[in-house]
Amino acid sequence: MNEDIERIRRLFGGGDAGGFKFARWGGPIAPTVIGLDEGGARLFGEAIRLVAGIAGREVEDIDPEMGANFLVYVMQDWAHAARAPNLPNFLPDLPALIERLTAANANRYRVFAFDDQGAIRAAITLLRYDEQMRAAPVDYIALTEAALGMLVYDEAGVAEDRPVVMARFDEDEPRAMLSPWHAQLLRAAYDPRIPAGSKDPSLALRLAARIAVAAEDGDGDDA
Structure with a gap:
């Protein structure tokens, strides 16, 4: 032990x-995946439902306050983040963040929002699908991002x-x-x-x- x-x-x-x-999450989990085709989005959605099920949590279609609160954005280049639907509203410092991620040659970024009790209220994951990611199995990436969105590691x-x-x-x-x-x-x-x-x-x-x-x-x- x-x-x-x-x-x-x-x-x-x-x-x-x-x-x-x-x-951990304190309220409902309502995921959405942006930037993938229907098959890719379904794979990520299934991964999120899988890890939520292991945790004993149900996944909702809509969060009453935010619509979606477990957001995954997939893009080819960080510059595309500036044009991603609703992302500038969620991340007011997005231009500066794009500069930092580009300078660091990063391929992923995750940020959480919390409620008054310190529980996860929302999670946003940004993925830049670079050569490193393309070399990994898609189901591995999807399940990894789903798992890392369930707890603040x-x-x-x-x-x-x-x-x-x-x-x-x-x-x-x-x-x-x-x-x-x-x-x-x-x-x-x-x-x-x-x-x-x-x-x-x-x-x-x-x-x-x-x-x-x-x-x-x-x-x-x-x-």
Whole structure:
């Protein structure tokens, strides 16, 4: 269990100067995917529904306040972000952000909005489909972005401990799946007894305890 505690702390920034920060969705999840054809948008939508289902959350067609609150924008170049539907309204500093992302040669950017309790209220993910992304399986990208939108992870922590793996079943082609441990973490994070938002590092102990119980019960082995 101690290993789980340290792993959770790293995933939520406990080892960095910024300190531990945990947040999950507090209200309805209403996704929309912009910039892909119908097949690509459906794949991303299915990935979001999959991880939401693992968390025990339902996905809604419409959020009463925002219409959509889990937004994924896919583009070929960061300059296209300035013309993306509604994006300038969500990100008032968009021109400066585009400059920073272009200078850094970044291919993804994610930002969250929170409610008064510190829970996730909205998530916006920007993806620049560069050569690196084109080299990865589309289902891997979709499931990764879906998983990273369900909790507020520390960037360095999640870069070292990625939630999505490629797995082969029988003679089928490898496909993306949420790792069993990360599936258990996601379920633990959405336990109603866990606060929706917290900066208390001791929360890692409570999450690890729930993961340990799930492992003993054999829960989540086929997530």
